[in-house]
Amino acid sequence: DDIGLSTQLALFPFPSFGLFSALSSISFTLPMDPAPSIGTSDSQAVAFHRTVLAPMKSTQVAALSSHTLFLNFAIQNRMALHLLLAFSHSELAIHQGYSDRPPLESYLHFQHGSRLFTQQLESFTHANHIAMMLSFLYLYMFWMRRHPFDVSRLKELSASVLVYVRAFALDELMILDVYFALITIQREINRYSQGSEAKSPGVELGIKRKLERIREEQSFLFELAANGAQQVPATPLMALVAVTIFHALQIYLARSRDSALSQLPVPCEVQRALKDLMTTAYYTVATGPVQLLERFQWALLIAGIETHDPIHRDWISASISDPAIKGIFQLIQSAKGSSGITMRAVRRLVS
Template sequence: MDVTHTGREEGSAASRPTSPLRSIFEWDLSATECLPPSAQDGSIGNPQEVASWDFIAPIWLTAATPLFLVDATDQGPSLGSDDRQAVSFHHSVFAPLKSTRSPPFSAHALFLRHAWDKRIALHFLLAVSHSEMAICHGQERPTAESCFHLQKGLELLVQVWSPVALAEHLEVLLSLLYMYMFWMRRDRLAPSRLRALSSTVLAYVRLYGIDGLCTNEEIVPTSHNINTVPENVLLCRVFIYLYDRDGFCSFFNCGGSFADYVNENPDASRKIWRLSRTAFLCLPRDSFGSGFNAIPKIEEATVLQVYFELIRIHHGINLLSQRGSLGTEGMGIQRHLDQLREEQSSIFHRAGLEDEGHSPSLLELVTVSFFYAVCIYLGRSRSALGDRPVPTEVQTALSGLIPTAYRTISRGSVQLLERFQWSLLILGLETNDPIHWDWVGKNISDSAIREVFHVCLRVKKRSGGSISMAALRELVSRGV
């Protein structure tokens, strides 16, 4: 696949949602052989044919059969967009909404640059991009263009029998990450597909010892181009993103196998996290042009470290919540949270500032919101959200979450940050204030989480003001 970056000014007629962000790039994909068929093309998907692939699939894909069942009858109408428009949209609109960083320094911008000439990963990226363009038009079902690329990516992925090079591992895992992004953005969560993804990632990582590759801290440039992020660093970045997505899905009992595996070795996962963060340090100040910001500030490192620790803690609570009583492990998690709050008190102080001249960053606000939501989750992990009487630690966390979440929404776009969207879900289901219910309902922009919220809120109202974690997960598994 030859994807050319022309460097010309963006002049596409692609859909431009409310975001003011514009791309300074134009992407020429005319030579990719990825051009989508018309919406009437019967070759887009045949679930019976695709389902038969599992018997010839490589061993690490044997758990992935649900991923292949792309129902062509469940497509939305075509938008008439082409692949160049989809990639431009991905770069200028979608990627920035997935990050608190400036567009060229977001991880998704790095992934996009890497996927240019990677045939499999690019198909999945295009599937996500066409799908997201449709969502911006208010169309929840994936378009014909999106399904075309999803099927083509799956066809090629099945042929990857024995990756041996670092670049091949990176392409496979990046493709699986794009699959998470595709299936997590449907109007309803798809438990079978997300569990299949989790099992597939775990099988691949264990088969090829990917975590061992990621804990090799030697950074070796892959080319003489100083703008190139080393492949082992990018691999770490994708590894962490997969861990994050899988732990997030585990809350809804839609995965967690891979996140379980990562949580078993905290030292290795922290080492991979540290190496993954060097991706942005590999880029020179002027690598994306003079109009963009430089490498993120040093003080952000502390906030990002807290954010990563919260991801680990979140999945630890998932495990306790879904198996039995909290016991001493729950007390250990509470001590860890208390320690984070005490050691990083400056972050919480800044998040509470209302002085315009000393306002916190969007990342700080998102992180503090996530912290309070995790505290509520721990307190309710074996009981019910909104139950009375309210434990002191839950009430304290809710009192911190509400103003921080309101301030976060007022400060910047957080439409596609799953962890913040989840924090809004927790806020809405813990509070019994109708004003907050209305506000949360209007500000959860992720369609799947919004659907979970509205269904669970109806159950909460009928049951006297509370909903248990078990009931929430049961509703998701039934396809709320």
């Protein structure tokens, strides 16, 4: 689960322009004059990075630190590994009492790594985004240790990271990862809803925990959605879609077995989920076109069946653009009694 995003990050197509056209300068890829060699090997530099640098830069056990994880990724990519070694040889020299000028070992790796880095920026082929972001990180760590600070290079490096992330919408890939995880959970609830109690002990609790984990680990998404109306720039559309679906799944799970949709009294967890769903759905529809997103339309359907508010119900009816889903919504509304409607009854209606 923890590395599920890596496959999406590893190969993602380049935009239809050269990144150089968007970058004012990349002087941070130019090496500085080296100090003499100190005779350290690459294996010594990696060992130093793993056993000294990683523990220094983390509050966790070194083996579990982010820098150890990054090292394990960097070893698999020549560009990132060269830049990691450029940084590590430089740090090892400082640690051993040499000057803060990078030794020859660092200089040579910096040359090789920055050449591969520049080629990657010029390329129109597929990019390994994990390797690129690690390379940005090691370049940053390298230049932050130079004395005095080269402010212009650090500014160019910072601006280049921003251009790269925006060019490939990398900040939205995590949102897509959550979206696809929610699709999987929707299928799990659907199977649970149609199964028997005897065959699925503990399933509901397991699904609840998955939803809670998403809310905890991806809390930034819910903060984006909660501040949707005030965000500048606007909250990404898929963030709003994902949060809307999340709240619909909370309702779907709570009403998937014995508890009917719209049944009174409404459980507190369903009340909260419906309130948050409606708030986010309003932002979503106002933000951009969601007519073709079937699962967002499904989330509106769940809210429309659950709500007792006629204003919300009318807005949902007007906002459901898919003719099939709108027809199902109208069919369920006409069949729903004062005691609500169970998922079993819904399936019978639409089968």
